[in-house]
Amino acid sequence: DVKVTQSSRYLVKRTGEKVFLECVQDMDHENMFWYRQDPGLGLRLIYFSYDVKMKEKGDIPEGYSVSREKKERFSLILESASTNQTSMYLCASTVPPYNEQFFGPGTRLTVL
Amino acid sequence: AQRVTQPEKLLSVFKGAPVELKCNYSYSGSPELFWYVQYSRQRLQLLLRHISRESIKGFTADLNKGETSFHLKKPFAQEEDSAMYYCALEDLIQGAQKLVFGQGTRLTINP
Numbered sequence: 001d002v003k004v005t006q007s008s009r010y011l012v013k014r015t016g017e018k019v020f021l022e023c024v025q026d027m028d029h030e031n032m033f034w035y036r037q038d039p040g041l042g043l044r045l046i047y048f049s050y051d052v053k054m055k056e057k058g059d060i061p062e063g064y065s066v067s068r069e070k071k072e073r074f075s076l077i078l079e080s081a082s083t084n085q086t087s088m089y090l091c092a093s094t095v096p097p098y099n100e101q102f103f104g105p106g107t108r109l110t111v112l
Numbered sequence: 113a114q115r116v117t118q119p120e121k122l123l124s125v126f127k128g129a130p131v132e133l134k135c136n137y138s139y140s141g142s143p144e145l146f147w148y149v150q151y152s153r154q155r156l157q158l159l160l161r162h163i164s165r166e167s168i169k170g171f172t173a174d175l176n177k178g179e180t181s182f183h184l185k186k187p188f189a190q191e192e193d194s195a196m197y198y199c200a201l202e203d204l205i206q207g208a209q210k211l212v213f214g215q216g217t218r219l220t221i222n223p
Contacts, residue, residue: 050208
């Protein structure tokens with residue numbers, strides 16, 4: 001079974017703090033993704049990576065950055081957290097050509 | 113631009129009744145389409161993909177290119193079908209698969 005894990009289920013941070021969200025997959029997948037999930041807006045892609053040290057902006061990259069130093073780990077960084085970044089963050093991974101994305105359990109981030 | 117629209121945020125039906133969750137898309141080319149489901153306290157997972165033409169948990173989805181739709185259907189709803197459902201479209205960027213998701217539909221099956 002593919003396993004995608006995220007470092008925290010719940011996280012509470014203060015405005016202006018630097019926040020790290022970690023995602024690890026154990027199936028040697030090349031492609032990894034970060035989404036945020038908001039009611040009424042669905043899932044929106046923040047960043048993705050198709051190889052180590054490679055990254056591509058998604059649809060809403062502003063205020064975020066990512067790091068992929070190892071194939072199994074993809075980190076999402078909020079340089080200076082703001083209240084409008086309060087959301088559920090989902091990590092996913094996949095390997096072509098199977099098309100299916102495997103999701104982590106999510107991190108619910110609250111920024112006060 | 114690629115876009116997926118799920119017009120219903122909420123859908124409520126009685127157990128045993130037919131269910132149809134609507135999905136419309138805009139895409140230039142032949143789309144690859146998916147339905148993902150998230151049950152309460154579980155992670156988001158693939159329900160079905162149109163290229164497989166399979167029925168999963170009694171659900172089917174037919175791609176209608178003329179109407180640019182990919183509606184999810186089940187003839188007889190079960191209480192365990194209550195969940196959040198997302199329609200998604202595949203977009204390939206630099207060889208990497210990217211999914212464009214709809215806004216989601218929360219389905220509630222009443223006993």
